[in-house]
Amino acid sequence: MDKFHPILISMFITEDINYINEDIEQQIPFLIKDLQKIGLDDEGASKLISDLKQNFNDKYISHIIRWVVNSSVIYPEDNNKVKQAFTEYEQIRLKNQIALKNLGKYNKFQDLVFEIDKIIRPEELKKQTRIQKINLPGIDLVVDNGQYSVFKVTDVESAVKLASGTKWCISDIEIAEDYLSLAPLFVILKSGKKYALMYVSPRLSDTKSQLKDIMDVDIHPESELLDLLEQIPEVQSFKKKYPIAYTISISKRRNHEIEQEIIRNPDLINTRISHAHPRFRNIDIYMVTVGRIPEFEPIILKDLHLATDYATDVIKGRWPELEAKILQSKDPLTTYLYAINVVKGPWPEGEPAIMKVSKYASGYKAMVDGFLTRHKHRDPPSGTQ
Numbered sequence: 272m273d274k275f276h277p278i279l280i281s282m283f284i285t286e287d288i289n290y291i292n293e294d295i296e297q298q299i300p301f302l303i304k305d306l307q308k309i310g311l312d313d314e315g316a317s318k319l320i321s322d323l324k325q326n327f328n329d330k331y332i333s334h335i336i337r338w339v340v341n342s343s344v345i346y347p348e349d350n351n352k353v354k355q356a357f358t359e360y361e362q363i364r365l366k367n368q369i370a371l372k373n374l375g376k377y378n379k380f381q382d383l384v385f386e387i388d389k390i391i392r393p394e395e396l397k398k399q400t401r402i403q404k405i406n407l408p409g410i411d412l413v414v415d416n417g418q419y420s421v422f423k424v425t426d427v428e429s430a431v432k433l434a435s436g437t438k439w440c441i442s443d444i445e446i447a448e449d450y451l452s453l454a455p456l457f458v459i460l461k462s463g464k465k466y467a468l469m470y471v472s473p474r475l476s477d478t479k480s481q482l483k484d485i486m487d488v489d490i491h492p493e494s495e496l497l498d499l500l501e502q503i504p505e506v507q508s509f510k511k512k513y514p515i516a517y518t519i520s521i522s523k524r525r526n527h528e529i530e531q532e533i534i535r536n537p538d539l540i541n542t543r544i545s546h547a548h549p550r551f552r553n554i555d556i557y558m559v560t561v562g563r564i565p566e567f568e569p570i571i572l573k574d575l576h577l578a579t580d581y582a583t584d585v586i587k588g589r590w591p592e593l594e595a596k597i598l599q600s601k602d603p604l605t606t607y608l609y610a611i612n613v614v615k616g617p618w619p620e621g622e623p624a625i626m627k628v629s630k631y632a633s634g635y636k637a638m639v640d641g642f643l644t645r646h647k648h649r650d651p652p653s654g655t656q
Contacts, residue, residue, distance in 0.1 A: 295329040302336050309340055319346065326350060331357055334374045343379035353380065359387050407432060413457070414502050419466070421499065424456040433458055439468045439489075457503070459488075459496070466490070471505040486513075488521060497522055513550065515557045525561045537570045541577065558585045572596060575605045583612040597621065607631040616642040 299320060306316035319339075323332050323346075335353060338344035344353060360374070360383065377383040409426020410433070424430045427447050434442035441447040441456065450456055454472030458465065469488040486509045492500060500506050500521075510517040514529040533539045533551065545551040558564060563585055571578045575597060582590040590613070597605050598620055606624040614621075617639050626632045 295324070295332055298333060302333065305336055305340050309342075322347065326354070327357070331374075334377075338380040341379060343381055349380070352384075356380070356384055356387060359391055363387065363390055410458075414499050416495065416499050418462060419496050419499050420460045420463075421469075421503065422458045422460070424458055425451065427451055430456060433465075434468075437465055437468075441468065454505075457505075461496075467492075469500070471509050486517065486521060491523060492521065497524075515551055515553055519553060519556050519560050523560055525564070530564060530566060534566060534570070540567060540570055541574065555580065555584070568592075575600060575602065576608075579605055579609050579613065582609070589613055594620075598624075603628045603631055607635060610635055611638055616646075 299317075302320055303313055303316040306319060307313075311319065320332065320336070323335055327335065335344060335346070339346050374383070377386070407426070407429035409424060409429045411423050411425075413421045413423045415421070424433065427444060430441045430447040430451060431444050434440075434447070441450060447456075450470055450472065454470065457469040457471070459467040459469060461467075467488055467490045469486075471486040486506070488500075501510065510522075514526045518524065518526050518529075529551075533554065539545045539548070539551045540554060542553075542555045545554045558567070558581065568581075571581050572592060575593070578590070578593045578596070582588070582593055594609070597609055600606075601624045603624050606621040607628070610618045610621050610625060611634065615638070622635070625635045
């Protein structure tokens with residue numbers, strides 16, 4: 272056995288090689304021999320070992336020399352990094368003996384640092400990992416929150432390379448050129464993996480030969496990602512210019528600022544009026560997207576047709592306040608539409624108004640007959656007799 276390196280023997284016979292039983296002085300001849308592999312003579316190797324002994328606990332010397340030999344540590348340049356790693360290593364081991372492997376199992380110093388970072392600073396590690404994964408020209412990190420990273424893409428060939436392995440349309444170089452000729456693209460990574468493609472750019476209108484602004488993300492951004500995207504200047508600009516469109520296509524959440532503008536100008540709730548204003552266009556779809564807006568409802572109730580649409584598409588159920596107004600109005604069309612689209616069953620209170628117009632009466636009767644056929648053994652809906 273005397274032909275074996277004593278450090279290697281200790282690796283075989285002890286579970287924790289951080290605490291080698293052999294005295295460091297007995298290991299020095301073998302450590303010098305190892306250091307000769309990288310061109311050090313006996314004097315240079317002895318000096319390096321002496322320096323290490325002054326700066327580190329003896330139990331670490333053999334590991335540092337192993338990393339010096341395999342070039343994962345440059346001494347003395349990496350002195351402080353190694354000290355920090357050993358300090359954090361001991362701190363982790365004191366709390367949880369099995370959280371980290373024994374030092375001898377880390378072939379390179381960077382392997383140890385990586386394991387320490389995973390425990391002590393996982394979010395920073397994720398960020399570093401993601402940034403390293405996109406090392407192409409024309410790709411710049413814009414925002415990052417630890418889980419998500421957003422990169423701005425301005426180079427066509429880089430965009431095509433980045434889209435490889437995905438179903439993104441920019442994997443086609445002509446499509447990538449088309450998009451990038453107008454504005455940058457944004458690529459979103461989640462936990463270091465390709466997650467979504469976003470663009471905020473002017474596009475040719477389908478109906479007119481003019482440019483219009485469009486924003487799209489090929490997923491519905493969860494709240495944490497949405498907050499991150501709204502830090503991007505291009506997104507902020509689009510949201511400010513087209514708040515309704517931004518909610519409908521991107522955020523799916525209420526914009527209280529634009530709602531207050533509409534309350535101050537209540538005519539804008541009427542789609543016939545708001546459609547003429549790009550900033551407020553599609554307010555009806557906005558309400559369908561975000562759900563009930565109690566602040567709007569007193570305004571909506573002033574227009575029975577609008578209120579019936581609101582009950583149908585937004586509330587998706589009966590609206591007692593509206594029913595009272597419809598019955599008071601005795602308007603056949605509104606009463607019929609509310610019965611057909613909202614009540615969807617017998618509504619005796621509304622029948623006198625509906626029966627005034629034969630085609631409404633016929634449609635109402637057909638709807639009620641179908642309802643009764645489907646609900647023969649069920650209770651009638653609330654509000655019916």
